[in-house]
Amino acid sequence: MEKRQIALRLLAPELKKHENLVEQRGTTSAALAREIYLLGLPVYESTAQRADHPDIADGVNHA
Incomplete structure (x- = not known):
């Protein structure tokens, strides 16, 4: 199976929602995708x- 076919199968539920x-x-x-x-x-x-800044991610001020 081609990679493209696999990707399309994985995206089928999301495509239907879209x-x-x-x-x-x-x-x-296109307008919805942009939004x-x-x-x-x-x-x-x-x-x-x-x-990029782990101190922000853990919510602790390391200063």
Whole structure:
């Protein structure tokens, strides 16, 4: 089985959720994907910052 086929099978539930949200909102797939990306960006950035600074991640002030 090709890697692409495996990836598509793993993403099937998420794709169905995405398609349902597109239909419910009356928007395009691209517009919804952009909105999801922009909403997730702050979470990604804060997670990356915590990974770069372990003292932030454990909530303890090591200073």
